[in-house]
Amino acid sequence: MLTLSGTPFGCAQRRATGLCARCEARPFSVCASLAADDLDRLDALAERLTLQPGETLFRDGDSAGHLFNVTSGSLRTYRLMADGRRHVTGFLFAGDFIGLTGEAVHRSCAEAMEPATVCRFRKTEWRALMDARRVLETALLARAARELTAAADHALLLARKTALERVASFLRDLPGSDRLRPETPGHVRLPMTRTEIADYLGVTLETVSRSLRRLKCQGVIRQLSLTEMVVEKPAALSAIADGEV
Amino acid sequence: MLTLSGTPFGCAQRRATGLCARCEARPFSVCASLAADDLDRLDALAERLTLQPGETLFRDGDSAGHLFNVTSGSLRTYRLMADGRRHVTGFLFAGDFIGLTGEAVHRSCAEAMEPATVCRFRKTEWRALMDARRVLETALLARAARELTAAADHALLLARKTALERVASFLRDLPGSDRLRPETPGHVRLPMTRTEIADYLGVTLETVSRSLRRLKCQGVIRQLSLTEMVVEKPAALSAIADGEV
DNA sequence: CGTTCTCTTGACCAGCATCAAAATTTGTGG
DNA sequence: CCACAAATTTTGATGCTGGTCAAGAGAACG
Numbered sequence A, B: 001m002l003t004l005s006g007t008p009f010g011c012a013q014r015r016a017t018g019l020c021a022r023c024e025a026r027p028f029s030v031c032a033s034l035a036a037d038d039l040d041r042l043d044a045l046a047e048r049l050t051l052q053p054g055e056t057l058f059r060d061g062d063s064a065g066h067l068f069n070v071t072s073g074s075l076r077t078y079r080l081m082a083d084g085r086r087h088v089t090g091f092l093f094a095g096d097f098i099g100l101t102g103e104a105v106h107r108s109c110a111e112a113m114e115p116a117t118v119c120r121f122r123k124t125e126w127r128a129l130m131d132a133r134r135v136l137e138t139a140l141l142a143r144a145a146r147e148l149t150a151a152a153d154h155a156l157l158l159a160r161k162t163a164l165e166r167v168a169s170f171l172r173d174l175p176g177s178d179r180l181r182p183e184t185p186g187h188v189r190l191p192m193t194r195t196e197i198a199d200y201l202g203v204t205l206e207t208v209s210r211s212l213r214r215l216k217c218q219g220v221i222r223q224l225s226l227t228e229m230v231v232e233k234p235a236a237l238s239a240i241a242d243g244e245v
Numbered sequence C: 001c002g003t004t005c006t007c008t009t010g011a012c013c014a015g016c017a018t019c020a021a022a023a024t025t026t027g028t029g030g
Numbered sequence D: 001c002c003a004c005a006a007a008t009t010t011t012g013a014t015g016c017t018g019g020t021c022a023a024g025a026g027a028a029c030g
Helices: A036-045 A123-132 A134-160 A163-173 A194-201 A205-217 A234-241 B036-045 B123-132 B134-160 B163-173 B194-201 B205-217 B234-241
Strands: A003-005 A047-051 A056-058 A066-072 A074-080 A086-093 A109-112 A116-122 A187-189 A221-225 A228-231 B003-005 B047-051 B056-058 B066-072 B074-080 B086-093 B109-112 B116-122 B187-189 B221-225 B228-231
Touching: A036 A123, A066 A123, A074 A116, A086 A194, A086 B134, A116 A123, A123 A134, A134 A163, A134 B086, A134 B134, A134 B194, A163 A194, A163 A205, A163 A228, A163 A234, A194 A205, A194 B134, A205 A221, B036 B123, B066 B123, B074 B116, B086 B194, B116 B123, B123 B134, B134 B163, B163 B194, B163 B205, B163 B228, B163 B234, B194 B205, B205 B221
Parallel strands: none
Antiparallel strands: A003 A047, A047 A116, A056 A109, A066 A116, A074 A086, A074 A109, A187 A228, A221 A228, B003 B047, B047 B116, B056 B109, B066 B116, B074 B086, B074 B109, B187 B228, B221 B228
16 A cells, blocks of 8 residues: 655654655755755655555546655556557656646556655645745756657657667666666666566567567677666667667 | 848837737747736847748757747757658747757757748846746746647657557647637648658658548548648547547 | 466567659749 | 649558567566
């Protein structure tokens, strides 16, 4: 079940001694824009949620009264078509913000892939905080800008890249997403299933599997386990990803 | 050639008698957030550009020191891969804002499809105006949110829809984009070529042509001319677009 | 250690791409 | 306004990438 641990007794601390002050995800969250003095205010608004693998944060059709900030672990968001076709919208890690799209009703589902923690904010309260601390709105706009850039890259991938190029792009761009993990250079951790990768890249799981094999045969990557890859030839991987082959 | 008509003598008018006050695109631009009193400030920052069909606003690799607001006509933005594969990122009409992605160097090209007019702003000056008039930043964030929603819809289209569904989605969603045109219900104007539609939908021009034919045979649409369609059965079109067939 | 789930591999097939040519539209000069 | 040239669109024939179906191999879990 989804456990909920709000600020103790619901009252803000005077000094920034709350959870936000110790939050490991803060440096790469929009919260980083706030001065230390303002953290107690953030604390007062944040509800801490803990999700177990497979647990749902929200579903398609739920009214979207909240915003979320991922503080640890990872989540997937996806959309379903009427006949069951699935598109995985994205994979979310610590520091990622959910709710930039500003829709009143969720049009996608969000579930934990691994044990995850998330901060939840009421939209109205968040809006008030943004009005009081404008740097927060500026930080959110900057984040929205980055997301739009990433969306354009992903659209190019979906519109024009071959299956092999898609998988190569994925292996190249995924590392660094989870900024809480000490990044071992060349190592790619895959907390998601092949099916999820496929639904993210717009192909089938068999095609993902075959593409990975081709990359392995070419010596571009080496497989340590189902969820762990090593990039042996980063330059070659990137060249394939960009279609320069 | 690209003609340039800045504010006469570079000095701001005291009362809002400038071009912004009379701008037809203002109601559906981010500029709509500004009070009438602030329009002379906007006027002082805006350079008016006129583009002929096929003319370039900016190219991939150009340094992105400006932001743009489309005030009439239409443009296309696209990206190219090393081997020439093209992805049309989007079609832009009056009211659309260019530069939300905030990148320092352009990663796409923008060209006029029809005669078009565009307002150009220096990023630094625009930033200063946003700092002075916060509603502007809020309006920009709202617009970024809408773009992210649209990007998610387009990603679903590219990842999971069939060719027929893509073309149906396009015909359903394009009208209303050009808010300057008096919208004749059921009429779809296509100021772009088949190739551009194809590159936008991630298929080939032949597939677009064949899909249109299937829709015509089914009586869902009727063709008036190459650039003008009539939707005869909107419900059927939408059902096809959403894969409910 | 067996059950179940996920991943891999193979065989076959279909949707869309590619190649090619005809039809239509657009543009130009007389 | 017409005739011709160029560009775009439509239509047809064929092929390939990636999807579908199916079976077997590993992992994960109790």
